[in-house]
Amino acid sequence: MRAPLAERVGNYVLLIVFGLFALGPIVTILVAALGPDDGGSGSSGFGNFGKAWEIGHFGSYLRTSLAVSVSVVVVSVLLSVLSGYAFGTMRFRGAGVLFYLFLLGIMMPTEAIVVPLYFDLRSLGLTDTFWAIALPQVAQSVAFGTFWMRSYFRSSSRSLVEAARLDGAGPWRTLWQVLVPPARPALVTLIVLVFMWTWNEFLIPLVMVTSESLRTAPLGLAFFSGQYTSGFTLLAAGAVIVGTPVVLVYAFLQRHFIAGMLEGAVRE
Amino acid sequence: MSSPPGEPRKIGYLYILPALLVYGAFLLYPLGRAVHLSLFEWNGITLGKFVGLSNYADVVADAGLRAAFGHALVLIVFYSVLPVVIGLALASVLQRARVRGLGFFRTVVFLPQVVAMVVVAVSWRHIYAPDGPLNDVLRAVGLDSVARGWLGDYTFALPAVGVIGTWFETGLVTVLLLAGMARIPKERYEAARLDGAGAFAEFFAVVLPAVRGEIAVAVTLTVIAALRTFDLVYVTTSGGPGTSTSVPSYEVYHRAFELGQVGSAAAIGVCLTVLIFVITLGVNRLADRGTA
Numbered sequence: 001m002r003a004p005l006a007e008r009v010g011n012y013v014l015l016i017v018f019g020l021f022a023l024g025p026i027v028t029i030l031v032a033a034l035g036p037d038d039g040g041s042g043s044s045g046f047g048n049f050g051k052a053w054e055i056g057h058f059g060s061y062l063r064t065s066l067a068v069s070v071s072v073v074v075v076s077v078l079l080s081v082l083s084g085y086a087f088g089t090m091r092f093r094g095a096g097v098l099f100y101l102f103l104l105g106i107m108m109p110t111e112a113i114v115v116p117l118y119f120d121l122r123s124l125g126l127t128d129t130f131w132a133i134a135l136p137q138v139a140q141s142v143a144f145g146t147f148w149m150r151s152y153f154r155s156s157s158r159s160l161v162e163a164a165r166l167d168g169a170g171p172w173r174t175l176w177q178v179l180v181p182p183a184r185p186a187l188v189t190l191i192v193l194v195f196m197w198t199w200n201e202f203l204i205p206l207v208m209v210t211s212e213s214l215r216t217a218p219l220g221l222a223f224f225s226g227q228y229t230s231g232f233t234l235l236a237a238g239a240v241i242v243g244t245p246v247v248l249v250y251a252f253l254q255r256h257f258i259a260g261m262l263e264g265a266v267r268e
Numbered sequence: 269m270s271s272p273p274g275e276p277r278k279i280g281y282l283y284i285l286p287a288l289l290v291y292g293a294f295l296l297y298p299l300g301r302a303v304h305l306s307l308f309e310w311n312g313i314t315l316g317k318f319v320g321l322s323n324y325a326d327v328v329a330d331a332g333l334r335a336a337f338g339h340a341l342v343l344i345v346f347y348s349v350l351p352v353v354i355g356l357a358l359a360s361v362l363q364r365a366r367v368r369g370l371g372f373f374r375t376v377v378f379l380p381q382v383v384a385m386v387v388v389a390v391s392w393r394h395i396y397a398p399d400g401p402l403n404d405v406l407r408a409v410g411l412d413s414v415a416r417g418w419l420g421d422y423t424f425a426l427p428a429v430g431v432i433g434t435w436f437e438t439g440l441v442t443v444l445l446l447a448g449m450a451r452i453p454k455e456r457y458e459a460a461r462l463d464g465a466g467a468f469a470e471f472f473a474v475v476l477p478a479v480r481g482e483i484a485v486a487v488t489l490t491v492i493a494a495l496r497t498f499d500l501v502y503v504t505t506s507g508g509p510g511t512s513t514s515v516p517s518y519e520v521y522h523r524a525f526e527l528g529q530v531g532s533a534a535a536i537g538v539c540l541t542v543l544i545f546v547i548t549l550g551v552n553r554l555a556d557r558g559t560a
Contacts, residue, residue, distance in 0.1 A: 011365040015373050018358060022377045022439050028401060029391040079287040086283035098284065105295050107544050109496050111520045112537035115530060116301035117294070119312060139294035142287045171279055200384040202499040207525065218386040222503055225390050232394055243387040250382045254375050257382060262444050262485075 032236035039231025052237035055228065060213060061220030062241070068205075068216060069198040071134050073191055076141035080190065081183075083142070084149025085175050089161055099150070105143025110136075110203050118207050132208040133216065137201060141194045148264060152186040153179060189260040192253050196246050217242040299541070306535035311528035323535035333536070336514045339426055340495055343515065346430025347437050347494035352486055354434075355441035360475050363449040364467070374446065377439030389503035392432045393419065396504075419505050425513050429504060433494060441486045448482035449475060484555030488548050495540060516540055 036044040043051045053059060086092075087099050117136055121127045156179060164174040180187075205216045215223065221242045225235055250257055306323050310316030327333050362370060380388065395402050396418035403415040418428040452474065460470045498517035501507060507514035507522065514522070516536050524533035 008365065008367070011361060011367045014358065014361060015367060015369065018438075018442075019373055019376045021435070022380055025388065025391040025395060025435065026379065026383065028395060029387070032394065075290075079290065082283045083287035086280035090277040090280035090283075092278060092280040095280065098288070101296070102287075102291065104545075105291060107492075107541075107548055108295060108299060109492075109517075109537070109540050109544055111496065111498065111517045112302050112534075112541040113295060113298035115520065115524045115533050115537055116298045116305055118524070119305075119530065120298070120301060135290065136294045136298075139291045142291050143295065146287055171277065171283075196382055200386075202384075202386055202502075203521070206502075207521070218384045218499070221384075221386050221390065225386075225393075225503065235390060236394070239387045239390045243383050246382050246384065247379070250379070254378070258374065258378055258443060261381065261440070262447060 029236045029239055032232055033240045035233060037231060037233040039228075039234055041234070048233055048237040049241060052234040052241065055234060056220065056224040056238045057212070058217070058220060058238060058241050061215050061217045062245075064214055065199055065217040065245075068130070068134050068137070069195050071130075072137045072141060072198045073194045075134075076138045076145050076194055077187065077190055079138070079142050080145025080149045081175070081180065081187075083146045085153050085171075085179065087146065087150040088153025088156075089158075089179075090171075099146075102143050102146045105140065106147060108140075108143075110140070110201075114203055114207050121208070127208055128210050128214060129208075130214065133205050133214065136204055137198050141197065144264065145190055145194065148186070148190050148260075149183075152183055156182070185256075188253065189256040192249055192256050193260045193264070195249065196257070199246050302534045302537050302541075305531055306538050308531045310530045312524070312530045313528075316531065319531065323531045324539070326532060327535060327539055332511060332514070333516075333519065335511060336516050336519045339513060340497075340515050342426055343430050343433060343494040343497055344491055346427070347433035347497075348487055348490035350434045351437040351441040351490055352483060354438050355445050355486065356476075356479075356483075358438075358442050359445035359449055360471055363446060363475075370446070374443050378443050379439070380436035381440050383436075385499035386503055388432065388436065389500050392435075393504050396428055420509055422509055422512050425505055425509060429497070429500060429513055432500060432504075433497070437490045437493060441490065444482050444486050445479055448479040452478045480555050484551050488551045491547055491551075492544050495544060 033048055034045055035048075037048060037051065041051050083102070087095060113136065117132075118127060121132050126132050160178055161174060164178040169178065199216075200218060201216070202218045202222070205214075205219045206222070209215055209219065221238055224238050228235055305316075307318060307320060308316035309319045309323070327337070362373075394400050397403075398415075398417040398420075402418065406412070406415045416424065419425050421428075456474050456478070457470065460474050465473060496517050497515050498521065501513055501515055501518045502521070505513040507518050517540070520533045520536050520540070522533075523529040523536070
């Protein structure tokens, strides 16, 4: 049954209007970043990115962000696979309580922990270090990752585990040779989510970091937007530089983003 | 909770240990310390003074803090209520119509979710600027009197921040609801239509009950996002003009690191945590009761 023409046209108008509303602010910033520089540097087009890169020190910020994001992803995914495996396939006393403890971490807002973390790390002389930015985010990602990998391992075939055990494989080999290879889609989702959260995180680096060499990309952009006031073009170019890495990953793996953020939210 | 599969294995503790250590040291312990700090009046440098629950009493008694929580309530309307209403209308129309290009639409409306909030804030600050695109449009259509510096206006700054929230949450909610509606069996629509239900009756009889769970998730996610508006306020308004856009998350930062009121900041953080727990559990319980 086909809907009447007017209704179909109306539906497409609705799609386009909301699509434009979603894209508007993003297109605005792209257009501004590519226009002639209103700050008087004489650059335009892609030259703006070079100019912003130079004035805003984005090279350094991107390097820090990349180092932090990669470390947080590698460490937290590894720890989550191990703990998710235990919670998903083994039975031991206190497993339930321990798992609920991890669930708490998914809901815990950064605002609550950042204040004591700052003062405790300061007394240990650890503020303004790489560790102060990375470790709290590993902890947050491990909370979600444990939950995520546990659901995966629980739903993965128990007969696989049984077969591996009958073949004489220990739990370590069962994990890496039998369970992890088919877990690739779940792992990719976890990796892209943790990468996005870490790359975009603002409050933790803002509180923990004072030296410029440790500023992450969003933090660097916030400082740049506070200091550079002679126009919008280069600021827009800087914003595009900071936003692009995650958007690029999203362009290729959007199913993982959408599935992860929606299913990850649906807790048991 | 049903018991997990597999045989009893003590070695499980060993697999959990590394995760638990990091998690305990950098989340659980700090949460405990936040509760501890919240009982003190402390400027972050000298010796703190034990004040019991008075920092918590301030959350209710202090006019500035009460206002901040009030602002968070206003933001909830923009972050949660509007996106759910718009998302329900949009998703049910699109679901009925089975239009082409829905996959691409999903990708586009979800995009704001993955862009760093600082980037979003820089963009919107430009849009709202006195000589920015929004005012250009208003002047072009002859509404010069309406044009203003939106984020510097005592009346409009908070709604202006709220609209940004509506912008980035609507896509998430719509995509979530579309997924839920796609799971409704066709027969239910047909049964409703045989009963002579129109589009509206069908929506209330078939669609709405079927997506209760998705609505609960959407409300939970967006309310938490509203309560945790920090980056956006920090970059767009810094809580101003005056204190017209101060929100609890921003107060935590402002008090702990700018005013030297660490105990008060910790108390606000603890309150936020409790609020988020209660909302998450409460909304999910409500949704469960509805489907049971």
